[in-house]
Amino acid sequence: MLRIPCPYCGERDYTEFTYGGDANQARPADPERVSDAEWETFLYRRGNPAGEHIEYWQHSFGCRQWLKVVRDTVTHDIITVTGPTAQREEKA
Numbered sequence: 151m152l153r154i155p156c157p158y159c160g161e162r163d164y165t166e167f168t169y170g171g172d173a174n175q176a177r178p179a180d181p182e183r184v185s186d187a188e189w190e191t192f193l194y195r196r197g198n199p200a201g202e203h204i205e206y207w208q209h210s211f212g213c214r215q216w217l218k219v220v221r222d223t224v225t226h227d228i229i230t231v232t233g234p235t236a237q238r239e240e241k242a
């Protein structure tokens with residue numbers, strides 16, 4: 151079972167969290183100036199790494215903070231969790 155150590159609430163079951171996506175992707179600074187191919191890459195192209203992966207997770211049923219989690223996709227070990235400095239916009 152995947153357990154995520156929230157920096158504010160302590161270790162909790164992953165069911166309290168909402169996966170927020172790949173944290174390796176950076177939104178283009180000026181979306182009006184990127185090509186369609188670059189925009190498509192940002193929106194849809196994702197890696198499928200076996201090993202360490204940086205992800206956004208929101209503690210939806212806890213403190214509601216967005217966290218940046220480094221997780222091993224093979225073993226599901228949580229390697230690091232960082233707090234509010236890793237905030238992102240909440241999905242509408």
Ligand SMILES: [Zn+2]
Nearest residue numbers: 156159209213
């Ligand atoms: Zn929390």
